Amino acid sequence: MLVVSVVSLKGGVGKTSVVLGLAGAGWERGLRVLVVDLDPQANASTVLDPPSVTYTTNDVLADARAGVLADAVARSGWGPRVDVVPAEPALEHRNRVDASTTRDGALRLRIAMEGLVGYDVVLVDSPPSLGELTKNALAASHRALVVTEPTLFALHGAQQALDAVDVVRSGYNLRLRPAGIVVNRTRAQQTEHAYRLEELTAAYGELLFTPPLPDRAAVQQAEGAYVPVQAWRSAGARELGQIFEDYLARLLTTNERAGPLVVSTHADLGGDRG
Ligand SMILES: Nc1ncnc2c1ncn2[C@@H]1O[C@H](COP(=O)(O)OP(=O)(O)O)[C@@H](O)[C@H]1O
Numbered sequence: 001m002l003v004v005s006v007v008s009l010k011g012g013v014g015k016t017s018v019v020l021g022l023a024g025a026g027w028e029r030g031l032r033v034l035v036v037d038l039d040p041q042a043n044a045s046t047v048l049d050p051p052s053v054t055y056t057t058n059d060v061l062a063d064a065r066a067g068v069l070a071d072a073v074a075r076s077g078w079g080p081r082v083d084v085v086p087a088e089p090a091l092e093h094r095n096r097v098d099a100s101t102t103r104d105g106a107l108r109l110r111i112a113m114e115g116l117v118g119y120d121v122v123l124v125d126s127p128p129s130l131g132e133l134t135k136n137a138l139a140a141s142h143r144a145l146v147v148t149e150p151t152l153f154a155l156h157g158a159q160q161a162l163d164a165v166d167v168v169r170s171g172y173n174l175r176l177r178p179a180g181i182v183v184n185r186t187r188a189q190q191t192e193h194a195y196r197l198e199e200l201t202a203a204y205g206e207l208l209f210t211p212p213l214p215d216r217a218a219v220q221q222a223e224g225a226y227v228p229v230q231a232w233r234s235a236g237a238r239e240l241g242q243i244f245e246d247y248l249a250r251l252l253t254t255n256e257r258a259g260p261l262v263v264s265t266h267a268d269l270g271g272d273r274g
Pocket residue numbers: 008010011012013014015016017018043184185186213214215216217218219220223
């Protein structure tokens with residue numbers, strides 16, 4: 001089971017759309033997919049459209065006992081092989097570190113995921129900040145997939161996200177690796193985009209996922225219809241579907257090179273555990 005966090009320290013670049021595109025690629029291949037929504041905006045939860053919700057990631061992080069995430073898994077509206085642990089707006093207050101939070105505050109999701117089985121891939125969506133929620137996402141993951149747009153500000157956000165991956169890796173999670181960088185919403189005819197793509201290739205080389213994701217109305221159309229883009233019928237949707245399939249294949253093959261798991265986790269956990 002591969003756990004992938006999708007991160008960016010800038011909002012609106014397409015984290016959630018990439019989570020949903022990868023989930024859709026898994027759905028199409030018949031894989032068992034779990035989406036864990038750690039963004040209080042809950043956009044991924046909305047599109048995955050679970051028919052009924054009992055617990056959210058807010059409850060999971062509040063409790064944080066080993067294995068408790070499994071209790072919060074809801075079926076999605078996408079079918080029996082795609083599940084979701086939805087977010088809710090109240091999750092926002094967990095993004096801040098308060099006086100009672102220790103180093104172990106960032107390990108709550110990881111502890112809650114202990115013993116989770118039955119999925120080929122777990123995709124964690126995160127908010128656009130390096131707060132406690134993104135730290136929790138990264139601390140629980142094997143891989144971090146960074147999303148950016150081909151614009152100057154977004155590139156700064158991508159570098160910050162890679163730096164954050166390093167910080168969490170050395171602090172909490174030695175098995176964490178950057179999976180790569182997805183460049184989203186490219187427009188081929190735009191010279192600024194072409195320039196930024198060249199710049200990215202020069203700076204990050206192999207770390208870039210290729211081809212980049214084009215800007216296509218199908219992303220918003222499928223999201224607006226609460227379905228995977230792979231289920232949308234248009235030329236743009238087919239193009240995106242093919243790219244997400246390639247991305248998912250790349251993620252799943254890099255799994256073999258996952259690093260060792262060497263972090264001491266909950267043995268010394270005290271405090272508010274429910
Ligand atoms: N490749 C794309 N083509 C067209 N629209 C996109 C694409 N990727 C994302 N969008 C749209 O851009 C907006 C922001 O994307 P979203 O995935 O919510 O970003 P984030 O999760 O990083 O905030 C959404 O309305 C989404 O539908």
